[in-house]
Amino acid sequence: MNKKDAKKYEKLLMEEGEKLGMGIRRLEEDTLYQTATDQTADIASYAEVGTDNFERETALSIASGEAQRLRDVADALERIKQNKYGDCEGCDKPINPKRLEVFPSARYCIECQSKLEKTGTL
Secondary structure, X not given: OOHHHHHHHHHHHHHHHHHHHHHHHHHHHHHHOOXXXXXXXXXXXXXXXXXXXXXXHHHHHHHHHHHHHHHHHHHHHHHHHOOOOOEOXXXXXXXXHHHHHHOOOOXXXXXXXXXXXXXXXX
């Protein structure tokens, strides 16, 4: 991969990383630091507390997935620094540039990714 393309993908990754970071912070602010619902002894309050807990768990699950994507972006940026970006980690062939434009943190070409998803190994 030439330096011009590497800069282009680095910019895409930086933008994606910023979006993910902002999304994670927003989820944290909306759920983790939100005051718990006032709990009284009636049945409606128990249902409301259950709903709040479910929403909080869902948000934390989403944040966990987003955090993994953020780590993937950081790993891709590191691969750019090491001049390994754009090469499939499964077969060492170049990853299709269209795939990298859609999914800039891709580690595998489409064939290797498909095999990994089907069999769990390369």
